[in-house]
Amino acid sequence: MTNQIRPSSLYRRHIIKAGGLIAASSLLSGLPARAAGKKRIGFGQPDRTADFFHGFINAVHGEADRLGYEVLESFSGPTPEGQMSELNAWIAAGVDALVVMPSDPNAIGGIVAKCKQKGIVFIGYANIIPGADGYMKWDDPKAGTAVGELAAKHIQEKLGGTAEVALLTLLTNQATRDRIGFSRQAIEKALPGTKFWDTEAVLAPEALKATQSLLQAHPKIKVIICCADDGALGARAAYLNSGLSPDNVFIAGFDGSKQNLTLLKQKDKFIKASAALDIAEVGRTVVDIPDRVFHHTGPTEVTIPYVIVTPETDTGTIDGLLKVYEV
Amino acid sequence: MTRALLEWAQRNGLFFALVILFVFFWLSSERFMTTANIAVILQQVSVVGLIAVPGAMLVLSGYVDLSVGSITVLGAVTFGKAMEAQLGLGVSIVLGLMAGTAWGVLNGYLIAILNFSPIIVTLGGLAGARGLAQLVTHGFTQFGFGPTFAILGNGELLAIPVPVWIYAAVFLAGAHVWYQTPVGPHMAAIGGARDAARALGIKTRTLPFWLYVASGLASSVGGLIVSSELDGSSVSTGVGMELDVLTGILLGGVAFTGGRGSLFGVLFGTIFIGALTNGLVQINVSPYFQQVAVGIALVLAAGLDVLYQRLDRIRFSDEADDPADPVPAVSQQPEAVK
Numbered sequence: 001m002t003n004q005i006r007p008s009s010l011y012r013r014h015i016i017k018a019g020g021l022i023a024a025s026s027l028l029s030g031l032p033a034r035a036a037g038k039k040r041i042g043f044g045q046p047d048r049t050a051d052f053f054h055g056f057i058n059a060v061h062g063e064a065d066r067l068g069y070e071v072l073e074s075f076s077g078p079t080p081e082g083q084m085s086e087l088n089a090w091i092a093a094g095v096d097a098l099v100v101m102p103s104d105p106n107a108i109g110g111i112v113a114k115c116k117q118k119g120i121v122f123i124g125y126a127n128i129i130p131g132a133d134g135y136m137k138w139d140d141p142k143a144g145t146a147v148g149e150l151a152a153k154h155i156q157e158k159l160g161g162t163a164e165v166a167l168l169t170l171l172t173n174q175a176t177r178d179r180i181g182f183s184r185q186a187i188e189k190a191l192p193g194t195k196f197w198d199t200e201a202v203l204a205p206e207a208l209k210a211t212q213s214l215l216q217a218h219p220k221i222k223v224i225i226c227c228a229d230d231g232a233l234g235a236r237a238a239y240l241n242s243g244l245s246p247d248n249v250f251i252a253g254f255d256g257s258k259q260n261l262t263l264l265k266q267k268d269k270f271i272k273a274s275a276a277l278d279i280a281e282v283g284r285t286v287v288d289i290p291d292r293v294f295h296h297t298g299p300t301e302v303t304i305p306y307v308i309v310t311p312e313t314d315t316g317t318i319d320g321l322l323k324v325y326e327v
Numbered sequence: 328m329t330r331a332l333l334e335w336a337q338r339n340g341l342f343f344a345l346v347i348l349f350v351f352f353w354l355s356s357e358r359f360m361t362t363a364n365i366a367v368i369l370q371q372v373s374v375v376g377l378i379a380v381p382g383a384m385l386v387l388s389g390y391v392d393l394s395v396g397s398i399t400v401l402g403a404v405t406f407g408k409a410m411e412a413q414l415g416l417g418v419s420i421v422l423g424l425m426a427g428t429a430w431g432v433l434n435g436y437l438i439a440i441l442n443f444s445p446i447i448v449t450l451g452g453l454a455g456a457r458g459l460a461q462l463v464t465h466g467f468t469q470f471g472f473g474p475t476f477a478i479l480g481n482g483e484l485l486a487i488p489v490p491v492w493i494y495a496a497v498f499l500a501g502a503h504v505w506y507q508t509p510v511g512p513h514m515a516a517i518g519g520a521r522d523a524a525r526a527l528g529i530k531t532r533t534l535p536f537w538l539y540v541a542s543g544l545a546s547s548v549g550g551l552i553v554s555s556e557l558d559g560s561s562v563s564t565g566v567g568m569e570l571d572v573l574t575g576i577l578l579g580g581v582a583f584t585g586g587r588g589s590l591f592g593v594l595f596g597t598i599f600i601g602a603l604t605n606g607l608v609q610i611n612v613s614p615y616f617q618q619v620a621v622g623i624a625l626v627l628a629a630g631l632d633v634l635y636q637r638l639d640r641i642r643f644s645d646e647a648d649d650p651a652d653p654v655p656a657v658s659q660q661p662e663a664v665k
Binding site for chain 1: 356
């Protein structure tokens with residue numbers, strides 16, 4: 001038997017070769033070309049799944065165009081190691097500034113030191129990073145406290161002063177821990193005897209399952225505080241289909257997602273609050289802070305406040321927050 | 328009869344782990360063992376369970392599909408976009424199912440026909456299908472699909488949630504194929520020794536191809552169920568689902584190398600994970616400890632299963648040594664039919 005190359009394997013090799021060429025040319029064409037004279041900002045925010053992302057990144061690029069910068073977007077995914085290699089690649093490529101939401105804030109020191117060494121401006125996004133040239137973060141403790149106070153008021157006014165409260169959190173993130181932790185503190189302060197049931201769930205499908213289980217065990221739960229609006233939608237779906245009375249249910253979340261704000265505008269029976277960020281303002285600040293560092297103008301440490309949206313909030317304010325989704 | 332029951336019990340150690348788990352939570356929470364909560368547990372595992380049926384067949388055949396979570400979201404957002412475009416409920420459902428099935432065809436063609444690596448291709452699908460879903464939707468969630476579509480995820484038939492009926496139908500169809508048709512032993516043969524299976528005339532390419540198609544279809548059905556439950560086709564649908572499906576399959580005793588496994592084991596494995604998650608929430612275990620508890624319980628359950636298998640081998644090898652025992656050793660039967 002001779003060792004012949006069969007036509008099928010030749011065919012396969014051609015396919016692989018052609019595929020490789022297509023992939024290589026796509027990669028090359030996708031590489032950001034350096035715009036002449038423009039400073040470059042690497043924006044390490046790897047969560048591209050949120051429904052506000054498209055409007056948010058448009059706001060980032062809009063501000064960059066206005067001020068004359070080029071912004072490189074992150075595609076590293078959520079793992080610290082993926083983020084490290086992306087940041088190292090940007091440093092090697094000679095970016096002028098990095099704005100980074102660290103996957104692990106305690107493991108970013110090496111990158112900050114490398115930036116200092118190479119004269120690259122480093123800005124913490126959603127975190128205060130030691131040694132950084134500035135930061136932007138949101139006031140999660142204040143928003144958590146405000147949502148907790150709203151929940152406590154609801155319990156006092158609608159539930160006779162006692163209630164079982166479910167808390168859906170995400171433990172690996174400082175922002176979500178603060179949101180839920182400060183909400184709990186505010187409720188405990190106003191109503192010391194309140195019973196809490198907490199579990200980990202952040203996305204809608206997880207929150208749906210967690211709330212279904214919680215409502216089976218504790219059908220008296222009327223107040224559910226979720227660390228993100230997506231989770232609040234899952235909790236809402238679970239309550240809606242539980243057969244329990246929808247009267248005086250209070251579900252709250254954070255972020256200001258499109259569906260939650262729309263439901264609040266429509267005076268939904270379940271979703272009663274969302275601590276919303278002005279996403280367009282956040283997007284603009286991503287470029288503004290490094291610009292201020294370069295030009296020594298204005299504050300470089302910025303805490304962006306939340307807008308607490310309830311069914312009573314005027315529609316003009318809600319529409320203003322919803323504008324970022326009109327893309 | 329007693330003997331057959333004993334043999335079945337010894338081959339299904341996970342079943343007893345499941346019983347122990349249920350008894351533990353029953354004693355810990357008065358509301359765990361209620362009809363309503365059992366229905367909730369079954370509803371919660373139904374999506375992962377129905378995707379695990381073709382998934383287990385793939386693993387039995389020596390293949391794997393790591394793209395199921397992303398195909399789930401692709402099916403969901405295709406449906407959502409079609410509804411947004413006002414194509415009507417029926418057309419939108421068909422398009423959602425077609426999106427997942429088409430991705431299954433692509434997986435099957437690349438892997439089973441062109442011999443690409445199953446892990447690489449489906450890992451590519453894991454990123455690619457979710458990326459496509461994000462590209463199509465720009466991350467926006469479509470919502471408000473109306474009461475008719477809500478029946479799929481939230482309706483009940485004879486006090487049992489509709490997703491549970493769908494899961495039951497898929498499982499029974501899968502069990503029929505696995506245990507009652509030549510396809511079951513063929514899958515085990517392909518997974519155990521592909522070249523030998525090919526020499527015997529078994530369709531070693533066509534069968535895995537159709538299994539990938541079935542996996543894509545099942546994933547998109549799962550996506551539609553989740554969309555119905557949430558009344559929204561969120562891009563967060565199906566995140567991490569491939570791990571849930573694979574955990575159920577492997578915990579159920581299907582060998583990752585293929586050639587051996589039981590679909591009933593997969594059923595027990597899937598329910599085990601659902602009951603564990605539900606029970607931990609019910610007894611209010613700290614979220615900090617929940618992941619640890621899940622890890623410990625999974626290792627204990629897998630250990631119990633292995634212990635049963637070893638006891639099984641010891642007992643039957645003793646019997647084989649005993650010339651007075653007229654019953655042949657069960658371990659001589661082909662593994663796949665157990």
